[in-house]
Amino acid sequence: MKVTRIAYSAQLNPGKYAAVMEQARRLGRVRSEVWQRYGSINGVGAGLRDRQVRDRWLADGTHALFGVLANAWKETVRDAMADIAASLAAAKVDVRRAISRRTSDPAERQRMFTALKADQWASDPFLARQMRKHWRRGRNRTHDQIVVRADKYNTALDGRGRLWLAIPGLEPRKMVRIPLSTAVAPTGTLRLILRGGRVEIHYQVDASQMRSSQRPCGDATVGVDKGYTEALTDSDGQPHGVQLGELLTRESDRLKERNRRRAKLRSIANNAALRGDHAKAHRIKVNNLGTVKRDRQAARHRARVRTEIFTAVHQVVDKANAVIAEDLTQRFTGRKNLPKNINRRLAAWTKGVTAEALRNVSERRGSALVHVNAAYTSQTCHRCARFGRRRGDRFHCTSCGVVWQADVNAAINILHRAGDPDIALHTPHHRVKQILQDRTDRHRTRLPVQDSSPATAGRRANYPNCSAINNS
Structure with missing residues (x-):
């Protein structure tokens, strides 16, 4: 890998x-x-x-x-x-x-x-x-990249311990030496990307040789639920990546204020241009509406978020040889139109980072990642399997009368879902709801579980319904 x-x-x-x-x-x-x-x-x-x-x-x-x-x-x-x-x-x-x-x-x-x-x-x-x-004819808009073959560059350390990368220039046998901010020499084919006066050197390494890949995984089976305040919460009740919510909220508030100020400056520049004062409009656009600093701040924020999420996943794999999680690569259409500020704070792109971290870390460290259907796992009680009410980070079960931590309750339901013979990964959500309601009705009337077919009976014998076990 x-x-x-x-x-x-x-x-x-x-x-x-x-x-x-x-x-x-x-x-x-x-x-x-x-x-x-x-x-x-x-x-x-x-x-x-x-x-x-x-x-x-x-x-x-x-x-x-x-x-x-x-x-x-x-x-x-x-x-x-x-x-x-x-x-x-x-x-x-x-x-x-x-x-x-x-x-x-x-x-x-x-x-x-x-x-x-x-x-x-x-x-x-x-x-x-x-x-x-x-497949429409594409156009190239990439004029800031250089691909360098592995045998066409070299690296060297100077007397002060700084690493230098030498790449071919425009003339034969004349190299351009670039000082790097790291002491780890890049390997393989390089992709140089030029942004804002700085050169980014992208290269690939074998994941098995990384230090984090040498750490063994745990021996437990753990369900995890993605959250906002923390990156993940496992079925043992332990949160991981507890700084994620603070990072997202602080960045969201900063973006809101920055965009408000930039919009005001853009309005002033447009009005100046309408009055014929093009020099003032140009000064504002050049000195106050640039993108170099903005892009660097966004890159630093994304790096901090990725570090927090990958650290959280490593903590989960430290205790688990099998991680049960929902498939975060699927797209779901929400029923509510949320305000812009809330949408910005939810930061949907972090879902993709979490999916990438779960997949990569599990593969590198030898832990199994099992995707399950997570429909209604945050709306049902893990003890009695009945529907309840969720408000923020609290889940209230109207049947048990107990208040659970919402993410812990969802993580336990996700763990149970791995052994559910009736709810497959791609079972439609309306079918999942019907199955859960039928189970609730059978528990309420104390009727035996109805098998729809011999095959279902065999699966249920091998994978008993977890909600039924909890109620027995």
């Missing part, structure tokens, strides 16, 4: 940054040419490969138009062709959905799926029409 790491330049000379930026600008022209020529049916859609493109450019002299070294433009061609192939694969996902909606005949579906996978969709009118709809 590979994970991406980022190193940053430290106190980079403006002249060096300008030289690297010029090289990135020229390589951006290479990307644009690749997208323009081959980002269509006759290019990657026809099975064209990056090596064929390089051979063509060497034969017709196209490579001489860009003014960069051979390895630089060849790596850029390879990277751009990979981007085009990724956009093609994303379009095929939408086309597969269209095929499923168009016909229910298994043979016809299989025929179209096979033609789509083999890139033979151009001869089928329906597939060609759908591909033109979903």
